[in-house]
Amino acid sequence: PLTINAADYTNLALEERDGGVWVVTLNRPTKRNALDIDTIEELVQFFSIAPRADVRAVVLAGAGDHFCAGLDLIEHHDEDRSPADFMHVCLRWHEAFNKMEYGGVPVIAALQGAVVGGGLELASSAHIRVMDQTAYFALPEGQRGLFTGGGATIRVTDLVGKSRMIDMMLTGRVYQGQEAVDLGLAQYIVEGSSLEAAIQLAERTAENLPLSNFAICSAVSHMQNxxxxxxxxxxxxxxxxxxxxxxxxxxxxxxxxxxxxxxxxxx
Ligand code: 1HE
CATH class of the missing domain: 1.10.12.10 (Lyase 2-enoyl-coa Hydratase, Chain  A, domain 2)
Known part of the structure; x- marks a missing residue:
């Protein structure tokens, strides 16, 4: 097996727990864990290695009060990208998120606060989403003069359906609480810490045989296509x-x- 070295990661904090459960935390809380180029590259790196590194389950979390504010809008503004540049940015997002969804390692997202724009695209690439009472979901792209580029047209539409996804983009509509679970944006809502609940689910998941989990967390998605x-x-x-x-x-x-x-x- 390959080895994962937490010291190789800056924007992600990695913690290995008992039973092959890894907690992967987006670790730029002062930037509300906005996804810059470096964070995406670290996600590509981790999820490329994880299936061959005896990782039994991953909990994906965000440090601070918010899971993830989506695309790093400041970096995007400063870079003043060409269409081709941004296409390649999006292709790296797809590389990371496809590795998550199709990689065969269960990924359980622990959500709090903002799960918006690219943050929702990231969360929707996980196999299970657990939200706490503070979590809320939105696609603010329309209001910012942007469009989704990290798979929302596919994965968020899968979760909530085409009409609701289009409404979220057009009007900036926010979903939260039990309604978000009823719509399929998350499978669990908890009173306390979504991280604790996600770790418990990951530990239970990690008791399955790895080959069974591999099939569940890759074959189902492939078969949908x-x-x-x-x-x-x-x-x-x-x-x-x-x-x-x-x-x-x-x-x-x-x-x-x-x-x-x-x-x-x-x-
Ligand atoms: C950021 C970002 C960001 C915060 N990029 N820096 N996403 C959005 O449109 C969401 C934009 N963010 C927000 O609406 C709010 O920041 C939050 C609801 C997430 C958090 O609010 P709050 O009041 O806690 O924080 P804040 O004061 O707005 O921001 C704190 C810092 O985080 C501040 O930086 P500072 O250096 O001035 O302290 C913000 O600039 C920074 N920050 N969000 C960069 N997103 C592949 S296409 C994907 C398309 C998209 O994802 S569009 C983005 C949608």
Whole structure:
């Protein structure tokens, strides 16, 4: 396996916890964790290595009161980019976010405060989103004379549907609280710390076999891009590999000898 060296990262703070859970924190709170070029490059680097570095699950967090304010608007203003320059910026965002979504390592986003613009694009690349009571979601691009460039047209539309996504961009509409969960922007809302809740979910996720998680966190997304016929074929192939993995035999044996946990309704 490859090794991850936290000292190689400046804008991301990396913490390895027990069980192969890594907490990756956007660490520019004074800039509300706005995504500058360097942060995107560090995300590309981390999520390129993680699938081959025995990372069992990732919690993606933001330092301070806000998860992420989106594109670094000051850097963008100062750079005065050409169309081609900004296209390449966006392609690096896609590189990072596609590595997250398709990389096969579960990514659980812990959200608080602003999850806006590119911050929502980043969060929507995670497999699970956990929000606290302060979290709010918006796409302010329309008001800033901008357009989404980090995948919102695909991923936010997947979460909330085309009409709501267009409304968010046109009017700057903000979603928060339980309504945001009902719409699919997050799967969990918690009273206390979204980070603590996300870590718990990551720890539970990390108990699954890595090959199962790999399939869940790469094959499902790939299959969404296929025709139903091709997706069914690909699903059969993936299940052929995953469902015969030697490491699964002990879990199957535990079910057979009745020592394995049964699925029960919530208390
Ligand atoms: C920033 C950014 C940023 C804050 N780029 N520096 N995104 C937006 O339009 C969101 C813009 N940001 C905000 O609306 C607010 O800053 C927040 C709601 C996130 C936070 O508000 P607040 O009152 O806590 O902080 P603040 O006073 O507005 O900002 C604190 C500092 O963070 C300040 O810097 P300072 O050096 O003057 O202290 C801000 O300049 C800085 N800051 N947000 C750069 N976004 C691939 S296309 C993607 C398209 C987009 O993402 S468009 C961006 C949408």
């Amino acid at each position: 296929m025709s139903a016929m091709d997706a069914a074929y690909a699903e059969a192939v993936v299940a052929g590999v995953v469902n015969t993995q030697p490491d699964a035999r002990a879990r199957l044996a535990a079910f057979a000898d009745k020592s394995g946990a049964r699925v029960r309704p919530n208390e």
